[in-house]
Amino acid sequence: MPLDFFYRYFVEPIELGYGYNPVNTLAYxxxxxxxxxxxxxxLKxxxxxxxxRFVLAVAPWIIFGxxxxxxxxxxxxSGYLFVTPNIWLLFVFLINSLLVASKLIEKKYKIPYYKIMFISGVMFSGPLLGFFNIQNALGLWYVLLWLVPWLIVLKMVKWPVENKIVTALHLFDATTTFVSLQYFNYFEQHVLPRTIIELTGTPFSFVVVKLIVxxxxxxxLDRYSDDKEFTNYLKIMIGVLGFVTGLRDLLRLVLLV
Structure with a gap:
């Protein structure tokens, strides 16, 4: 039955917290x-x-999410609204609405939209930091220990800056995943990383595979895309993916949640 199928593959994983499956992964x-x-x-x-400016506008709101x-x-x-992917559907709507509102304010009062977005995002995000106390500083040091060499190599490579930033964000995500699994017995919820790790027998393989991909x-994108604006946009979205998952994993690691 359709409802049983939906419950089994989409609702139950959220209720029981056992992660993703091939069906909901493909759908998401x-x-x-x-x-x-x-x-x-x-946006166009x-x-x-x-x-x-667009990155500056949306970054604090992504952090808020x-x-x-x-x-x-x-x-x-608690609530379904605050779990993945629901929370990000909410924030897509929220950020779009804020972009529209800030552009209207920009048009009327000549205040740059990105400044409105950035300041308001910081105002909403800042107070939430009061809920967080670092419980696992060692985890943070492990992430830095494994991540910094990658960043040094990236710095030395001759490549467009935006590509280096996007790659660094995904290395940040992959390294945080590796440290969490290797040293602190966390569980990988996503299907593809979990499969890669199970096949190779080491979480470090996820770092290598993600870097290659x-x-x-x-x-x-650089070689075959003729639309520079769309290419830049795709790079931003790819970077956001790495940043969102990486920062969440890092916070979970240092907060031991």
Missing amino acids: ALLFVSLTYLLFVF KSGIKTDK ILLRILEDMGII VVAVLNI
């Missing part, structure tokens, strides 16, 4: 791709360029 991936394209169309029609997600992990807040995707 298709949803992400669709929303990514629709968001680009929306709204006259919002996907540049540094991550902090709310961690508060749910900690049990401080991200570098390949970025090189393909």
Whole structure:
């Protein structure tokens, strides 16, 4: 039955907290791709360029979403609205609405939209930090120990800066996953990383595979995409993926949740 299927593959994993399965992973991936394209169309029609100002505008709101997600992990807040992917569907709507509102304010009062977004995002995110106390500083040091060499290599490589940033964000995510699994007995919830790790027998394989995939995707975009604006947008979205999962995993690690 359709309802039984939906409950088994989409609701039950959230209720029981045992992670993702191939069905909901594919569905969420298709949803992400669709929303990514629709968001680009929306931004283009709204006259919002996907540049540094756009990143500055949305970054604190993405962090706000991550902090709310961690508060749910900690049990401080609860509900289907605050779990993945629901919370990010909410934030896609929220950020789009804020972009529209800030552009209207910009038009009327000549205040740059990205400043409105950035300041308001910081105002909402800042107070949530009061809920967090570091419980596992060792985990943070392990992440830095494994991540810094990658960053040094990236610094030395001759490659576009935006590609280095996107790659660094995904190395941050993969390294945090590796440290969490290797040293602190966390469980990988996502299907693909879990499969890679099970096949190879080591969490470090996820770092290597992710690095190869991200570098390949970025090189393909640079080589074959003729639309520079769309290419920049895709790079931002790819970077956001690494940042969101990496920061959440790091916070869970240092907070031991």
